Structure formats: C-alpha cells, structure tokens
Amino acid sequence: MINYKQLHHFWTVARAGGIVRAAERSGLAPQTLSGQIATLEAELGVSLFRRQGRGLVLTDTGRVALDYAEEIFRLGDELEEALRSRASGRTVPFRVGIADVVPKAIAWLLLAPSMNLPEPMRIVCREGKFDALLGELAIHKLDVVLADSPMPSNMDVRGYSHTLGESTIGFFATPALAARLKGGFPACLDGAPLLLPGGEAAVRGPLLQWLDAARLKPRIVGEFDDSALMRAFAEAGAGVFPSASLVGEQLCKQDAMVHLGDANGVTETYYAVSVERRLTHPAVRAISAAANKELKIGQEGP
Known part of the structure; x- marks a missing residue:
C-alpha cells in the first residue's frame, strides 16, 4: 500500500521543481525529502525523477504519478473543506x-x-x-x-x-x-x-x-x-x-x-x-x- 506521506513529499518536490525549493517551502531538510522519495521509488519499483544537469525532472512514470497525486490531494482538500463547512454550518x-x-x-x-x-x-x-x-x-x-x-x-x-x-x-x-x-x-x-x-x-x-x-x-x-x-x-x-x-x-x-x-x-x-x-x-x-x-x-x- 502506498505511503501517502511519502507521496505527499513527492508531490511537493514535483510541484516545486526541485528538492531545494521544496525544502524551503516545506521547512524540511533536503536530505529528508530525498530519502522519502528514494524510499517511495524503492517500494514501487519505479523511478519518478531523473537528473538533468543539476536539477531533477519527472520521468514518464513520474508524470503519471503526479497526475494521480494531484487528484488525490485535491480530493483531500475538498474533503477537509466540506467537513469543516458542515461542522461550522457554512x-x-x-x-x-x-x-x-x-x-x-x-x-x-x-x-x-x-x-x-x-x-x-x-x-x-x-x-x-x-x-x-x-x-x-x-x-x-x-x-x-x-x-x-x-x-x-x-x-x-x-x-x-x-x-x-x-x-x-x-x-x-x-x-x-x-x-x-x-x-x-x-x-x-x-x-x-x-x-x-x-x-x-x-x-x-x-x-x-x-x-x-x-x-x-x-x-x-x-x-x-x-x-x-x-x-x-x-x-x-x-x-x-x-x-x-x-x-x-x-x-x-x-x-x-x-x-x-x-x-x-x-x-x-x-x-x-x-x-x-x-x-x-x-x-x-x-x-x-x-x-x-x-x-x-x-x-x-x-
């Protein structure tokens, strides 16, 4: 079963365009993000990123994973918003x-x-x-x-x-x-x-x-x-x-x-x-x- 915390780290890095930027935005150490993504790739048996110069770019598999991650976390945001609205009567x-x-x-x-x-x-x-x-x-x-x-x-x-x-x-x-x-x-x-x-x-x-x-x-x-x-x-x-x-x-x-x-x-x-x-x-x-x-x-x- 996918570890959604690791998936969220992958999503954060993919959207930020790199581990350093993602670390700055999330407050986590670059080593932490890199390690979490490496673990996710190992568990799934796929490569989500590949190196290009000094940066990282998504592989074809990574782009597919990002599409699904976008929808998963969008639905999570909708769920949170809906539950909060129900609780507050909004x-x-x-x-x-x-x-x-x-x-x-x-x-x-x-x-x-x-x-x-x-x-x-x-x-x-x-x-x-x-x-x-x-x-x-x-x-x-x-x-x-x-x-x-x-x-x-x-x-x-x-x-x-x-x-x-x-x-x-x-x-x-x-x-x-x-x-x-x-x-x-x-x-x-x-x-x-x-x-x-x-x-x-x-x-x-x-x-x-x-x-x-x-x-x-x-x-x-x-x-x-x-x-x-x-x-x-x-x-x-x-x-x-x-x-x-x-x-x-x-x-x-x-x-x-x-x-x-x-x-x-x-x-x-x-x-x-x-x-x-x-x-x-x-x-x-x-x-x-x-x-x-x-x-x-x-x-x-x-």
Missing part, C-alpha cells in the same frame, strides 16, 4: 466555469439541480474562453467547466468530457422583424439580417452548412463570442438569431420573441468537463443525473 463552494459561447439560459438550466441539494452549496461562476477555463480546471481552481464541445484532444490537460445533453437549434426574431420577413420558414431567412455565434461556437459550422444546403443567403450583420451579447442585439431587433430550442418557450414568453422555425438536423451538445473520469462532486453528479433524465442523454468520453 455552505460548500461549487466553482463552475462557463464557456462564454454557452447561452446563459442553458447554463442556468444545467446548473439549477445543484441549488437543490440537501447539503447547501454556494455556487461560484466564472465565465470566459474555453481554453482559459480548462487551465483553471487543471490547477483545481474550478470543479467543472460547462461547454458546447468536449475537451480538445491536443490539450496538455488531464480531464474528461461528460456529455450532458443536446438541443435542436431554432431561429428567433422580434415580432416587428418577423413581420418584415418574406415567405415562410426557412425561405424567410434568405436576405434576412442574421446574428451568428462567433468562430469558437461549435454550432456555427453546422448552421452555415445548413444554410448553404438550403440555398439560403442571409445578411450576416453581427458575430458574437458572447451569447448574452448576441441575444441583447436580437432583442433590440438587429437581426434574426439562432438559439437552443430548449429555451425557446422562455424566449417567446419572457422576451416576446417569435419562433420562426428549426434548423433540422442541427443540434448543440453540452458537456461538463472535469478532472475526474467518474464524477464524485455532489453538485456535478446532481447536474449530470438531472441532465440524463431531462435531456435524455448522458455518456462519458475521454
């Missing part, structure tokens, strides 16, 4: 990153189940670019990231993409704009002012392909990385805009938008990206379970 923080291309109404729909847990949660939302949020996830500043695409395979970040659900895509416009459009759907889109999500949105390509296949040439009058800003322009009557049909009823009732029709075959998929292959955080598990039930889909991928 709420447990749930730190969520939301890619800015994910519609705010969809983010709320996905996150709502985390607000109804027996253990009170304090949700902390961070919005930004998907890549930047994955960086925050990698260093455990976030518990999960919500996005419209899985984690890119070429990113040097250990993480797992959990499919939450999907929605068809519809086109919406203000009543005044809808009244000016000519013909039925989808012909009414030809020549119509159109607002589109930016290049980072996964649904942009399929939407453009759908328009091309239907021989429709709308006037693209705006492109937006931020879904909320696109919706604000649409509410001002600047153009027709695409949105998930999951929130279509809300758009029509609360925002007085008109549903023109759906882009058949075009869907938007939503993912929870975590550092865990199997979800353990209670809030993330609640989100996944509710999505599986309500959105009729729920698979995990690497």
Whole structure:
C-alpha cells in the first residue's frame, strides 16, 4: 500500500521543481525529502525523477504519478473543506466555469439541480474562453467547466468530457422583424439580417452548412463570442438569431420573441468537463443525473 506521506513529499518536490525549493517551502531538510522519495521509488519499483544537469525532472512514470497525486490531494482538500463547512454550518463552494459561447439560459438550466441539494452549496461562476477555463480546471481552481464541445484532444490537460445533453437549434426574431420577413420558414431567412455565434461556437459550422444546403443567403450583420451579447442585439431587433430550442418557450414568453422555425438536423451538445473520469462532486453528479433524465442523454468520453 502506498505511503501517502511519502507521496505527499513527492508531490511537493514535483510541484516545486526541485528538492531545494521544496525544502524551503516545506521547512524540511533536503536530505529528508530525498530519502522519502528514494524510499517511495524503492517500494514501487519505479523511478519518478531523473537528473538533468543539476536539477531533477519527472520521468514518464513520474508524470503519471503526479497526475494521480494531484487528484488525490485535491480530493483531500475538498474533503477537509466540506467537513469543516458542515461542522461550522457554512455552505460548500461549487466553482463552475462557463464557456462564454454557452447561452446563459442553458447554463442556468444545467446548473439549477445543484441549488437543490440537501447539503447547501454556494455556487461560484466564472465565465470566459474555453481554453482559459480548462487551465483553471487543471490547477483545481474550478470543479467543472460547462461547454458546447468536449475537451480538445491536443490539450496538455488531464480531464474528461461528460456529455450532458443536446438541443435542436431554432431561429428567433422580434415580432416587428418577423413581420418584415418574406415567405415562410426557412425561405424567410434568405436576405434576412442574421446574428451568428462567433468562430469558437461549435454550432456555427453546422448552421452555415445548413444554410448553404438550403440555398439560403442571409445578411450576416453581427458575430458574437458572447451569447448574452448576441441575444441583447436580437432583442433590440438587429437581426434574426439562432438559439437552443430548449429555451425557446422562455424566449417567446419572457422576451416576446417569435419562433420562426428549426434548423433540422442541427443540434448543440453540452458537456461538463472535469478532472475526474467518474464524477464524485455532489453538485456535478446532481447536474449530470438531472441532465440524463431531462435531456435524455448522458455518456462519458475521454
């Protein structure tokens, strides 16, 4: 069985980038750290570090061990924080990153189940670019990231993409704009002012392909990385805009938008990206379970 004290010494040295730095930070003697790591390597029968010049670098096995150590000690921190919060009656923080291309109404729909847990949660939302949020996830500043695409395979970040659900895509416009459009759907889109999500949105390509296949040439009058800003322009009557049909009823009732029709075959998929292959955080598990039930889909991928 692994000696977790020795594993913690290995983790400290790996994160510090060397034994001397780790000794300065931990207050332990370099000889102590070196001896503990040597014992761990001997017991496991592997080499975790190799010498490079005057310093140490991780071996391939060491990098694997560091990934697991990061998760072990992150879970330990979460356990400590959760137990202290329970003892003091404080709420447990749930730190969520939301890619800015994910519609705010969809983010709320996905996150709502985390607000109804027996253990009170304090949700902390961070919005930004998907890549930047994955960086925050990698260093455990976030518990999960919500996005419209899985984690890119070429990113040097250990993480797992959990499919939450999907929605068809519809086109919406203000009543005044809808009244000016000519013909039925989808012909009414030809020549119509159109607002589109930016290049980072996964649904942009399929939407453009759908328009091309239907021989429709709308006037693209705006492109937006931020879904909320696109919706604000649409509410001002600047153009027709695409949105998930999951929130279509809300758009029509609360925002007085008109549903023109759906882009058949075009869907938007939503993912929870975590550092865990199997979800353990209670809030993330609640989100996944509710999505599986309500959105009729729920698979995990690497």
